[in-house]
Amino acid sequence: MTNHIRPLPSYLVQRFHGWRATTYQDNRAWFRRLAESGQHPRAMVISCCDSRVHVTSIFGADEGEFFIHRNIANLVPPYTPDGERHGTSAAVEYAVASLGVAHIVVLGHSNCGGVKGCHDMCSGHAPQLEEKSSFVGRWMDILRPGYEKVAGLPEAELLRALEKQAVLTSLDNLLTFPFVKSAVEDDRLTLHGLWNDTGEGLLEQFDPARGIFVAV
Known part of the structure; x- marks a missing residue:
């Protein structure tokens, strides 16, 4: 080998x-x-693998400041301690239970290929992603509930809405982890949802009071 x-x-x-x-x-x-x-990061950032998303540049971060986990479409799966390999779940556990981060930031972005794949799969235009052997397809199953929430939107709005659903789905799933939920309830941890327009250099954050993403 x-x-x-x-x-x-x-x-x-x-x-x-x-x-x-x-x-x-x-x-x-x-x-x-x-x-x-050793490392003592203030925040964990969960972002997409997309090479256009440069977390440390966006926030001007120094070494040791962020604990960064990247995966396809910045998704967090639900809490499922079933013995399978869960790289993202392990990263979340380590950040909260061992490093004691004060913030978890889920950072979505525009023109996300993973989200586009979820859209194509759920709308019946990507049969290859439906195969059990597709790692991407089975990973994007996490976003199927989010797709159902926005499937009725006009095509021109759907992908951007689904990119933001990826952020909201991850935030909801984070709260299914007992150690995350307890840390949030004890005010030891705060969760944040962001969406980055990579072409325009814009950043939006989710406002729970209004239920929408607004410019920072």
């Missing part, structure tokens, strides 16, 4: 050496302090 592994592409090697000669050297004491004292 290992004979298929190749050295890192040269452009990435060059970028690493550039980073080490500048950013690291200018902040060497800070990096060593982080390494020795």
